[in-house]
Amino acid sequence: MPKKSSAAKKKALPFDLPLPDDRFLNRELAWLAFNERVLDQAADDSLPLLERAKFLAITGSNLDEFVMVRMGGLQLQFARNAMVRDAAGLTVSQQVNAVSSRCKEFVDRQYTLLREDLEPRLAEAGVCRVDLDDCHDRAREVAQRRFESDVSAVLSPQAITHDRPFPLLQGLAINLCVRLRAVSQPGKTEELEDGDAWQYAVIPLGRTVPRMIPVPTEKGHGYVLLEDLVCHYVEDFFPGREVMECVAFRITRNADIELQEDGAMDLVDGMEDVLESRRLSRVVRLEYGANASDHSVAFLSEMMQLTNQDLYKVDGPLDLGYLFTLHGLEGFDSLRETPWLPQANIDIDPAEPMFSTIAKGDLLLIHPYERFDPIVRLIEEAAVDPDVLAIKQVLYRTSGKSPIVSALMRAAERGKYVSVIVELKARFDEARNIEWAREMEQAGVQVIYGIRGLKTHAKVCIIVRREPQGIVRYMHFGTGNYNESTAKIYSDVSLLTCNDTLGADATTFFNAVTGASQPQQLQLLAAAPMTLRKRLLNLIEAETRRCQEGQKAEITAKINSLVDTEVIDALYRASQVGVRIRLNVRGICCLRPGVKGLSDSIEVISIVDRFLEHARIIYFRHGGDDELFISSADWMPRNLDRRVELMVPVIEQACRDKLLSTLKTYFKDNTNCWRMLPTGMYERIVPATKKAVPFQSQRVLHERAVASVTKAKQSRRTTFETHEPKREGE
Incomplete structure (x- = not known):
């Protein structure tokens, strides 16, 4: 063990040294800071217009x-x-006030950008929102x-x-509030005064009629939003x-309504109750057009028992989601990224079968630069392979028409033992997961x-899988969901392996979950909520002790x-x-980096680019014996x-090199x-x-993937491959 250097002795601190009280940031405000970084992408003049519109839509959805x-x-x-105070020392009351104020400022920024920049420039480029009055x-x-x-026939x-x-209105759906002059009593002709009761009606627009209505313009693509169309002809x-x-x-x-599991006799019924509760839950925000009168705002506020803090005046189209549709318009490729x-x-x-490929060595895939298809193909091949005995999988979120779910049902129908953990509590995907779970059960899957x-x-x-040498377990571990659609736009990592120790650990882990039992000791995997926290803290502490002893110590993580x-x-510490x-923290970060005496050696960055950064990659120098992990957590x-x-x-090693190179690229x-x-606060690195x-990490990762394929094709063209005669017995 190296001797402690004098510098190291000066830095050495006991682990129980008190830390300052103001060392944490509020998580809500930290998240809003992330969405502000996304909004800055929408304001970036260097991006094509429809890409900027897409980023603006993302900020609205977020x-x-x-x-x-x-x-x-x-x-x-x-x-x-x-x-009650949070870790940053803010009371709930202070958080509500701060978050409400920051949200309203954010909305003003969104719509100023839309009105004064994006819409005029899109109109010049031939994508125009039409005003029916003009x-x-x-x-x-x-x-x-x-x-x-x-x-008119639908609404x-x-x-x-x-x-x-x-009426009971659907959350996040657009409605129209119509203020009507009260019907006068027979023989009375006096005018209504401000204090008199107006009559109101509500027109829910629903989701049956498309929100964007194409109309002809002198050039390019013209459209009218459904709410503007109905307002124009509302007298009908x-x-x-x-x-x-x-x-x-x-x-x-x-x-924010969770299942009270202690009182739920059946989880599916309980989750359906949660979905119903959300449909009936309290209104926490009212957005209304900037043209609304005080009469109408007061009426809506009273009907929903809202305070001024809950009211959001919007100078532009409510729900920026229509900008996603604009991004997909045909014929405007020059306004989008290649x-x-x-x-x-x-x-x-x-x-070659995926089993043969994985048997040659572990594979690490970096999505979306590399295809997600091999994971889908592995499960589809397993479904029809006569040597496959069982498939065990966790499904948190899937796509609408999931080929993976179809393959699992096909496997069960062919008599294979298929066990699937379907997380019904995946927020906003509960209904889809309930539907998949029931379909899989009918196909014979153990859900x-x-x-x-x-x-x-x-x-x-x-x-x-049964093989000549015995039972072999082939595994996929990932940082993202089993969703081939989001795998094209989320940055994630997949590991394909048939490592014996990982296989034993994975089986122990899965059986403990399905059997609701205490898992045995895992050799390589760390699992939450049992061992992951302790393992992570031990790894951080090990780097700390090495540094105290004068060794080089380093922690790099992408979460x-x-x-x-x-x-x-x-x-x-x-x-x-x-x-x-x-x-590299994409979203919420409650740690304060660069504080003298506390976090001098901590650097925090955040990448906001074309793809959503979603992978979790963790590196510890570990005395030179690098420890590298991927994680779902x-x-x-x-x-x-x-x-x-x-x-x-x-x-x-090949997978480790590739993963570490990817991690370093971001920095x-x-x-x-x-x-x-x-x-x-955040400052943009230039x-x-x-x-x-200029170095754009996502572009570099894409170019590496392209170069790798190009190099392989060139290599194949310069290599002679002979056709071998078929031998007897083959």
Whole structure:
């Protein structure tokens, strides 16, 4: 063991040294900072217009989910005890005020960008939102025809009277509030005063009629939004009545409703009750058009029992999701980035069975730069392979028409033993997972609905195959879901292996979950909530002790969120003795980097680019014997304590080299990378000098995948392969 250097002695600190009280950032404000980085992408002039529109749509979708879940949760906490403090020292009341204020500022930024920049420039490029009050006759004629043929027959107004209560409206759906002049009593002609009662009706627009209605324009693509179309012809719904006002509004309901499992006799029935509860839950946000009068806003607020804090005035179209549709318009390729197509992995021969390929050595795939197809193909081949005895898999989220689910059902129908853990508590995918679970059960799949009190979030598939040398277990471990659609836009990692020790661990882990039993000691895998937290803390502490002893010590990690206070404190202590710590945290980060005496050696970056960064990759120098892992878990209390997760070591050297190279690539980014400051704010990293070469990590990873395939093709063209005669018995 090397002797301690004098420098190391100065840095050495006891592990129980007190840490400052203000060392944590609020998680809600940290998440909003992430969405602000996405909004900065929408404002980036260097990106094509439709790409910027897509990023703006993403910010809207992100904010919707945040308000549903996090704001909804804060309001529930506020009702219970407004003075409880979080790790950052903020009371619930302070958090609600700060989050509400920051959200409203964010919405103003969104719509200023849309009104003053994106929409005018899109119109110049031929993608124009048409104003029916100011357009040529041909466009108005087409719009009226569409209203009369497709819209008015579908939609129905609902009058609000003393015997007709306010309707139960769907969360996040657009509605119209129509203010009507009250019907005068016979013989009375006096005008209504402001204090008199207006009459109101609501028109839910639903999701049957497309939101974007194409109309002709002088050039390019013109469209009218459904709410604008209905507002323009709204008087057709109220013959003989005078419409005083028509304004679009949208409500957001609290979705922070979890299953009370102690009282649920049947998990499927319990989850269906949760879905129904969300449909009826309290309104936590009301968005309304900027043209709304005080009368209508007061009416809607009263009907839903809202405060000013819950009201969001929007100067533009509610729900920016329509911009996703714009991004997919045909004929406007110049307004989009050239697609980066996933590449084939050169070590996978499409003519060779996946089992033979994996048996030659472990495979590491970096998605979406490399195709997800091999994982789908592995399961599809297993479904029909006569030597496959069993398939065991965890499904957290899947695609709408999942080929993996179809393959699992096909395997069961062929008599294979198929066990699938379907996580019914995957938020916002509960209904789809319930449907898949029932279909798989009917096909003969043994379906396990997760574990009471925990979410099963691990990404693992085990295929048990009979081979001449005995039973072999082929496995897939991943950082992302078994969803071939999101695998094209999420940055994730897949490991394909038939390593005996990993196979034994994976089987022990899976059987413990399905059998609701205490798992035996795992040799290589770390599983939450049993051993992952302890393993992670031990690895951090080991680097800390090595650094205290004068050795080089380094921790590098790529995760989505860093919230757990115990892990953060362990990182602070490591930094205090000089461990070099580099963190790539996409979203929430409650750690303060670069604080003198606390986190001097900690660097935190965040990549916001074309693909959603989703992979979890963890590296420890470990005295020169590098430890590399992929994981399904972020460093949050929910992942380490309340979910079933896996952290998987990457063992084979070629895979380790590839994974470490990928991890290091992100820290070279000077194009779409943000550096976190001690305050929790972020600054964009730019090339150091005018002559410095821009480095975009996602582009580099894509180009590497393309170059690898190109090189393999060239190699095959310069290699002579002979046709061998068929031998007797073959």
